[in-house]
Each structure stands twice: as structure tokens, then as C-alpha cells.
Amino acid sequence: xxxxxxxxxDRDVRAARRLQAELAARVRVADEWRDPPRWLAGxxxxxxxxxxxxRAAVVLLEARTLAPVERHVVEMPTxxxxxxxxxxxxxxxxxxxxxxxxxxxxxLAFVDGQGxxxxxxxxxxxxxxxxxxxxxxxVAKSILVGTHAPLAEDAGAxxxxxxxxxxxxxxxxxxxxxxxxxxxxxxxxxxxTAIDWVRRTLRGYRLPEPTRLADxxxxxxxxxxxxxx
DNA sequence: GCGACAG
DNA sequence: ATCTTGTCGC
Numbered sequence: 001x002x003x004x005x006x007x008x009x010d011r012d013v014r015a016a017r018r019l020q021a022e023l024a025a026r027v028r029v030a031d032e033w034r035d036p037p038r039w040l041a042g043x044x045x046x047x048x049x050x051x052x053x054x055r056a057a058v059v060l061l062e063a064r065t066l067a068p069v070e071r072h073v074v075e076m077p078t079x080x081x082x083x084x085x086x087x088x089x090x091x092x093x094x095x096x097x098x099x100x101x102x103x104x105x106x107x108l109a110f111v112d113g114q115g116x117x118x119x120x121x122x123x124x125x126x127x128x129x130x131x132x133x134x135x136x137x138x139v140a141k142s143i144l145v146g147t148h149a150p151l152a153e154d155a156g157a158x159x160x161x162x163x164x165x166x167x168x169x170x171x172x173x174x175x176x177x178x179x180x181x182x183x184x185x186x187x188x189x190x191x192x193t194a195i196d197w198v199r200r201t202l203r204g205y206r207l208p209e210p211t212r213l214a215d216x217x218x219x220x221x222x223x224x225x226x227x228x229x
Numbered sequence: 230g231c232g233a234c235a236g
Numbered sequence: 237a238t239c240t241t242g243t244c245g246c
Contacts (some may be wrong), residue, residue, distance in 0.1 A: 045236070047237050054237070084234040091236075115236050123235070144235045177246045182235085236237050 016086050020122040026059045027126045032188045033107065037063050037193065040201065041106035042210025043098060043128070045091040046218040047078065054078045055076055057218035060102055060208060066201060066209045071100040071217055084144070085119050087116035088127035095128050108189070108197060110210035114144050115184035116193070117169035129187025136186025138169070139211050143182055151180055159194065164165045171193050178206045208220065 013141040040061045048055055053075050060070035074097045080090045095111070114123030115138025125138030146161040155176045161169040161184070169184030170191060185194045200209035207215060 043237085050239095051237075084236090087235055088234065118235080120233085138235085140235050142235065144233095 005151045010123050011115060013082075013083060013086065016164065016204075017120065020086075020088075020120045020127075023130055024120050024122040025128060026130055027116070027121065029185045029188050029190060030188070031135075031193050031212045035107075037107035037135075037197075038210035039063060039104055039108075039212050040066075040192060040197075041099075041102065041109045041116060042112075042212070042214035043095055043109060044112040044211060044218045045094055048075070051078055051081075053092045054091070055218055056091070056098040057214045059103060059213040059217060060104060061210055061213070063107070064195055066203065068213055070104070070171075070185050072098055074098050074101060075115070075218060076143075082101060082181070087123040091124055092127055092131060096123070096131060099132055099134075101104070102126040106134065109134050110139055110198075110201075110208060110214075111136055111186060112139060112141075112211050112215065114138045114140045114182065115169065115186035117146055117163070117182055117184040119145050120162075121168070123184065123186070125184070125186030134189040137197060138182075138184045138186050139198060139208060140182040140184075141206075143171075146182075148180075153177075157229055167191065172198060174198070174208070175204070181206065 019081040042059045050124030055075045111125035115125035148159040153155045157173040160167045166176045171180040173180045
């Protein structure tokens, strides 16, 4: 037996982290839209065949009614393993391909995962937003970095997510009895607007409609039986 | 050195 | 994320 060689991804990990720091400097955390969003999109990525294939799902919804008007699923070979903090590199190709399938360009995109709430401020929502030059919001189901004050049990309770002194997102109890969502700006959106749009797109489930529908589509059980009002 | 660690 | 059935709680 020999000593374990350096992991093949070690070099790339370093390069990827440097690139993240550079890209993060280009992320704009402020609202930049001329008109209120009319088309929303939800993105989610899953893995099949023991991770060998990456699958991205996108759902386009009309902002006013939250009615889904387009759905697409794309698959491609997985190029990178999962490494905490480098998720965007693993998911970005599939996310961009899914976006390309849309017949309309969304005005605002919800991405499953972190936005600013990332060690180098470049979660998948930021990276995707930059790459597509689209306003994006990160909606994660757990914390990668940061801490927040205890949240009340009531739906709607929220607290800033802090990484040291900096606010990187918001912990939001989207539904009573559920663990809070971690909402953070991706690109071209402010903290306030990110939270506002997540709240406006909640429909009694833990996840906001864009992300919830994309999740269902990616996990294939994509029928259309609605639950409680 | 010892954990923590989106999906 | 994914592998997996029933089960406890709002």
C-alpha cells in the first residue's frame, strides 16, 4: 500500500475558491428592475444514477397568480463532486441549460441553495445570477454559514442571518412547525426584496411556489395534485 | 488539532 | 443530494 495521493480535486478546489472571491466582487446586492416582475422562475437540481447524472428542473410562473406556465427538465453528466462551499460549480451547467430551455426570460429567479449566505459570498444563486445576468434569490433549507437569534414559532417569524458583523441573509419561518428557510440575495436583488418575494410566493408549504414546483419536477413525482389551500 | 459543512 | 417505511406532531 502507498500513501493516499492528493485528492484529484485539490488543485481545482483552490482555483475555484479564488474564482469565487473574484466573482463575488461583481455581485450587486440591490434592486435593479424597471418594472415589477411579471415572470418568476424556480430552479432546482437533483442527482440520479448515484450522482453520475445531474438533473435540473425549471418552472416558469406568472408572478401575479403564481400559475405555472412552463416546465423543463434537463440532464447531463455530473462533472464535479459535492464539496461544501463549491456547490455552484457542480450545479451551474445544468442550471444554465435549464434556463436556455425557457421560451421567456424570467424577471426574477428563485434558486434552491444559498445566495450571499456563503463563506465567500458566492452561493449558487449568486453565481447563477451573474452567469445569466438575472435577478436571483437564494432559498436554502439549512445554514451553510452564519447564525441568527432564536425564531418565534409563528409562521412569518424572521431574523437576520449574520456572519460576524455582516448580514448575509435572513432566517424565515415560512411555515409553523417547520425549520426556517435561509433566504439571501443572489444577484441584483436586496435583502428586503428577497424576503418580500419569498413571502409573497408562499402558499401554505415550507417552500415558496417557484422552488417547490421545481423541486417536485426534479424529483419526478411531477403530477399535479394540489394539497391544502 | 477538532468540528462544521447548501445540495 | 440520495438510499428508504412507518410514524409522531401540528
